[in-house]
Amino acid sequence: MSNYYVSTLPQARGEHVVHAEGCPQLERMPFRVNLGEYPTSDDAVEKARILFPHVVGCQQCAAQRQHGDERSDDANSSGMS
């Protein structure tokens, strides 16, 4: 479960973006509503659609979740053991 936020200020196209907690873009998003904890971003987006007509999930959050917490450039040091 992750904590999700939705921006209260829409983007140029009128879309409100949902971010998971820990997304770097959240720091640049002062106007936001805490949606609570959800198992997937899709659930959080669905909840946000109750508040706003146009909601999209953050691409950066989705990418981060797929790649996990791999921040090191040295891929050789983290082999399966």
Ligand SMILES: [Zn+2]
């Ligand atoms: Zn995000």
